[in-house]
Amino acid sequence: MKKDSKIFVAGHRGCAGSSIVSELQNNGYSNLVLRTRSELDLVNQQDVFEFFKKEKPDVVFLVAVLPCGASNVAQRADFIYENLSIQNNVIHASYVNDVKKLIFFGSGYMYPKDAVNPLREDCMLTGSLEYGAYSFGLAKIAGSVMCESYNLQYGTNFITLALNNLYSENANFEFEKSRVLPALVRKFHLAKLLQDGRVDDVLLNLKVNSINEANAILAKHGISKESVEIWGSGRVRREFIHAKDLALASIFVMENIDFKDVANKEMQNTHINVGTGVDYSIAEVANMVKDIIGFNGELKFNISKPDSSMDRLMDCSKINNLGWKHTIELHEGIKMMYKAYIVSAGGGANNSKIVISSIKQSYYERVA
Secondary structure: OOOOOOEEEEOOOOHHHHHHHHHHHHOOOOOEEOOOOOOOOOOOHHHHHHHHHHHOOOEEEEOOOOOOOHHHOOOHHHHHHHHHHHHHHHHHHHHHOOOOEEEEEEEHHHOOOOOOOOEOHHHOOOOOOOHHHHHHHHHHHHHHHHHHHHHHHHOOOEEEEEEOEEEOOOOOOOOOOOOHHHHHHHHHHHHHHHHOOOHHHHHHHHOOOOHHHHHHHHHHOOEOOOEEEEEOOOOOEEOEEEHHHHHHHHHHHHHHOOHHHHOOOOOOOOOEEOOOOOOEEHHHHHHHHHHHHOOOOEEEEEOOOOOOOOOEOEOOHHHHHHOOOOOOOHHHHHHHHHHHHHHHOOOOHHHHHHHHHOOOOOHHHHHO
8 A cells, every 4th residue: 555545445434434544644645535425325336336436446444334232233134234235345346446455344243152262363153153243243254255255266455354342532422323332431421420410511411401301311321320320241351442553453454464464274264353452341341431430329230231142352463473563451542532522522521621630540550
């Protein structure tokens, strides 16, 4: 990838895509091709083929995805239809239009539910997937195998990066769409506002006009000045990677790693895990967020809510041996996320300097 290469970032508004765009620009890449979904529907094959024929990008970051999370796990048909359609359209159009290099983004859900942690790349397709994310995991496996297959048959240079839970300052904090970390940040922020008696800021954050409306939303999501509800048992373990780290890893691979560098004798499971190599229980993560925000109430774990049966921790030895390692640890990343959130989301923005300056010493610093 050269500084003047024409770069298409598919899904540039999302958590991963926006970070990739930012880091590309920071590294002197300015010839970026970006389209919103209203401008280019990647599910529509004809639109995608016409776009590639016209624009002829040199490289592609295929970040666009319908993500799977606890809040939308029922969208089983959407996961497999939309993600397969996006992958098929973009990967095939990239081949037809001589894209020099493509990076596709996989998921920890590609690995069997009974796989031993840390998850090695070669354990993909060795067992059954977690049922709750079955259709999503299948779609991601198909995308990874598609990249391998085009490389073997057509000599393309398409590489898959697999990751676990992604987070950043640009995460979606809407309760109906948010992933684990942004949901926890917003919950504890609202609980802290309640604890401090800042009712007006709660109304502003929830975008409602009355305390009755606010109370209904807060009750639905288990938020009060005394406690915050966490879905599941809290025992499931997760690995988190900051979007800036993922972006830097993606650019590193795009600049330095080709399919020949990751191909093996079997020509299978040539994808690359990208992560931190460190996992935490959901309870540990919740306590970390609680500590950073300064909420003094209780955690209540609701075991009637969805709770994954699968712990997911990546074995990152392959990408580490290739020359890349993460730089942002989870505690620091959560602080970065929270600082950005209180400035941009309302419900405390006027007092952001006070909140930021009062962020408490972390649990890990206090027990060290």
